[in-house]
Amino acid sequence: MLEASSHGIYTTPMFMMVHLLSAISMNYNQIHDFHLTPLQMKEIQSTLKRKITLRPYQGNLQVVAGVDVAYQGTQGVAVIVVMDYPSKEILETVCYEEKVATDYIPGLLAFRELPLILKAWEQLTISPDLVFFDGNGILHPRQMGIATHASFFIDRPTIGVAKSHFIGSYDSPAQRQGSYSPIIDQGETIGAVLRTQTAVKPVYVSIGNRVTLQQAIDFTMQLVGTESRVPEIIRQADIRTRQFWREKG
DNA sequence: GCGACAG
DNA sequence: ATCTTGTCGC
Numbered sequence A: 001m002l003e004a005s006s007h008g009i010y011t012t013p014m015f016m017m018v019h020l021l022s023a024i025s026m027n028y029n030q031i032h033d034f035h036l037t038p039l040q041m042k043e044i045q046s047t048l049k050r051k052i053t054l055r056p057y058q059g060n061l062q063v064v065a066g067v068d069v070a071y072q073g074t075q076g077v078a079v080i081v082v083m084d085y086p087s088k089e090i091l092e093t094v095c096y097e098e099k100v101a102t103d104y105i106p107g108l109l110a111f112r113e114l115p116l117i118l119k120a121w122e123q124l125t126i127s128p129d130l131v132f133f134d135g136n137g138i139l140h141p142r143q144m145g146i147a148t149h150a151s152f153f154i155d156r157p158t159i160g161v162a163k164s165h166f167i168g169s170y171d172s173p174a175q176r177q178g179s180y181s182p183i184i185d186q187g188e189t190i191g192a193v194l195r196t197q198t199a200v201k202p203v204y205v206s207i208g209n210r211v212t213l214q215q216a217i218d219f220t221m222q223l224v225g226t227e228s229r230v231p232e233i234i235r236q237a238d239i240r241t242r243q244f245w246r247e248k249g
Numbered sequence B: 001g002c003g004a005c006a007g
Numbered sequence C: 001a002t003c004t005t006g007t008c009g010c
Helices: A014-024 A038-049 A109-121 A146-154 A213-223 A232-248
Strands: A063-072 A075-084 A090-099 A130-134 A158-162 A180-185 A188-194 A203-209
Touching: A038 A146, A063 A109, A063 A232, A075 A109, A075 A232, A090 A109, A090 A232, A109 A146, A130 A146, A130 A213, A130 A232, A146 A158, A146 A203, A158 A213, A180 A203, A188 A213, A203 A213
Parallel strands: A063 A130, A130 A158
Antiparallel strands: A063 A075, A075 A090, A158 A203, A180 A188, A188 A203
16 A cells, blocks of 8 residues: 655555554543642533533444453552454453552542553554443533543543442342343433342443443443353453453562 | 442 | 452352
8 A cells, every 4th residue: 555755755645654553552532631639620520521422322333342440559550351242252452550640539530540541542453432431421420430531532432330339319120130220310310220130239330421321231231241240341351450460470 | 517439 | 449257159
């Protein structure tokens, strides 16, 4: 794919350069800086909330990604696993370790983990169609959980799956796998408590951005295996997160 | 004031 | 999240 330039040498057309570069590292939009006070963080969340896109995912889902972060003292490691949605085959795994800059504050998780996640994201060579996060989306005090917040940086539809309750009220879903009930906050449905495995503690699903709650529930159920209550894409990221520490020593 | 509080 | 002993069960 080379063409002769006016200087008589072969150059790569610009459209090819863009293609080649994207294969080397996945880019993202630096929406904002991360050196902020808790008050500034909350202001950013309130501002970003107005940019949430409440529409269904329309594409053919082929590639999904799962994100998880683990800690060892003040060191954190972010892992992103990319999986072929139809076959469930793992296509790629990337990791990024760094000393975390802020403490964990309920409601401000994204500001602690996104810096690491974005560095891992840069290493991807495969572009995910949809990204799952270990945490919430709009199931958050200001509807800006890590899954929703991340979507603005990585420019992808996202879904949040948390293992424990954060906010909102709900009725316990039936014991049968697949049962779910809405989670209400301020008179609005912002998520669902989903029984991913029969008679097992449920998970808390919410949209991150650019998908409907029903799609978030359906995609989550499609990715739930037999080993865990969390979708396989997130479980694999979690497994590799601790595998990272073991291989390090 | 008290309790709750994703990871 | 991580720490952390024993224990119930497939």
